[in-house]
Amino acid sequence: MPAKRVLVTGPTGFIGINLVKMLLRRGDRVTAMVRASSDTSALRAMGVRIVEADLGDANSLASAVADQEVIYHLAAAARAVHLSTFQKVNLDGLRNLMIAAIAAGNDPTLLLVSSLAAVGPSDHAHPHRADAIAKPVSNYGKSKRAAELLAAQYSDRLNVSIVRPPIVLGPYDVKGLEIFKTISQLGMHFTPGLPSSTYSVIHVSDLCAAMIAVATRGRRVTPQNLEGGAYFTAADETMTYADLGTMIGQALERSDTYNIPIFSPILRLMGAVNTLIGKLKGSPQFLNYDKVRDVTAGSWACENDKLKREIGFEFPTSFATRMVQTVNWYRREGWLKSDTSVTSQPVAVGATSSNRRSANEPTMNVN
Numbered sequence: 001m002p003a004k005r006v007l008v009t010g011p012t013g014f015i016g017i018n019l020v021k022m023l024l025r026r027g028d029r030v031t032a033m034v035r036a037s038s039d040t041s042a043l044r045a046m047g048v049r050i051v052e053a054d055l056g057d058a059n060s061l062a063s064a065v066a067d068q069e070v071i072y073h074l075a076a077a078a079r080a081v082h083l084s085t086f087q088k089v090n091l092d093g094l095r096n097l098m099i100a101a102i103a104a105g106n107d108p109t110l111l112l113v114s115s116l117a118a119v120g121p122s123d124h125a126h127p128h129r130a131d132a133i134a135k136p137v138s139n140y141g142k143s144k145r146a147a148e149l150l151a152a153q154y155s156d157r158l159n160v161s162i163v164r165p166p167i168v169l170g171p172y173d174v175k176g177l178e179i180f181k182t183i184s185q186l187g188m189h190f191t192p193g194l195p196s197s198t199y200s201v202i203h204v205s206d207l208c209a210a211m212i213a214v215a216t217r218g219r220r221v222t223p224q225n226l227e228g229g230a231y232f233t234a235a236d237e238t239m240t241y242a243d244l245g246t247m248i249g250q251a252l253e254r255s256d257t258y259n260i261p262i263f264s265p266i267l268r269l270m271g272a273v274n275t276l277i278g279k280l281k282g283s284p285q286f287l288n289y290d291k292v293r294d295v296t297a298g299s300w301a302c303e304n305d306k307l308k309r310e311i312g313f314e315f316p317t318s319f320a321t322r323m324v325q326t327v328n329w330y331r332r333e334g335w336l337k338s339d340t341s342v343t344s345q346p347v348a349v350g351a352t353s354s355n356r357r358s359a360n361e362p363t364m365n366v367n
Helices: 014-026 041-045 058-065 083-104 139-153 174-186 204-217 241-251 264-281 289-295 305-311 319-332
Strands: 005-009 029-034 049-052 070-073 109-113 159-164 167-169 188-192 198-203 230-232 238-240 258-262
Touching: 005 014, 005 058, 014 029, 014 041, 014 174, 014 204, 029 058, 049 058, 058 083, 070 083, 070 204, 083 109, 083 139, 109 139, 109 204, 139 159, 139 289, 159 204, 167 174, 167 204, 167 319, 174 188, 174 241, 174 319, 188 241, 198 204, 198 241, 198 319, 204 305, 230 305, 238 241, 241 258, 241 319, 264 289
Parallel strands: 005 029, 005 070, 029 049, 070 109, 109 159, 159 230, 167 198, 188 258
Antiparallel strands: 198 238
16 A cells, blocks of 8 residues: 555644554654644654644644645544633634645545544443434533534535544553553452443554544545544444453453442542642643543443444454553553552653543543
8 A cells, every 4th residue: 555644633642652653654654743842752763754733823734734645633632621622622723724734735634533422422232323313421522523513514625534432542541551550459440430331442553543444445524424424433342341340450360350339429529629620720630520421421332333344444353352462561661560569650652740640530531
């Protein structure tokens, strides 16, 4: 397959760094769009072309989008102290990027990384199908749905496809690491929400491969048919959050993993306290009240039939094996020790002090 000229926004994040690596292995010519304050040392070590630009500054985007064939748009606000942040980044920033891409005149494909949160929770017994009606419950989810609708408005002038990941785990994930550390050190896994709730999951390597496949072979969004170009990107397995903890415990070679339920009233209290702390510090906390809306909403499961049927995408290995691979990566990189001694918090690509969180906070990242 011939090399592509590709732009990645949000390349220093957990998913972004994995995508950049995969694109480079394919032979693509990658441009990483970063803010002036970003740590780009890992990207520079890989030899990636780096362009400083800001989604909020429309004039700065021209050099980033120039001559690009594919734009992978990952940059987004996942949590915020003020609701205006979601509007500024997830909507205004996307609009600026699309206008710049159209003005560049190279007819690129824009792969918008949305979220399962944009569609909302699923029925316990019935994962979302491709034709699911979107009913997001959190401000984050509503902003991601609004971004999808905005992309559809520009799809008569720009080739747009959308992917909606569920919970994503894998290398470079600082937040997900807390699940592994807590199980490794304490043999405990905190399970927020209802015990009967089911979840879709995906390993970051499979997500990146699916993103590339959708950008290459997927259908495109149209102003009249957004859902035609939108794909749920989830592994074959659907599980309860307790099942996920047990699977990770097995990957860690622990004989027992104790699932500790955290009931909704406690989660709401934690969310309210963290929201107050975020406002006082001016920095959003991970488990704020908006995140709690998603965590307590029920099941978050979706089918991948459309991804397989239309694109021919297949998962090369089971999610359980992917968890073993993730454990091995964490240990190899020194993020997780083989014994039960306490490890220090790694400084991950794209991590800042605002990303770091207590191991006592449950990690449920409905992307």
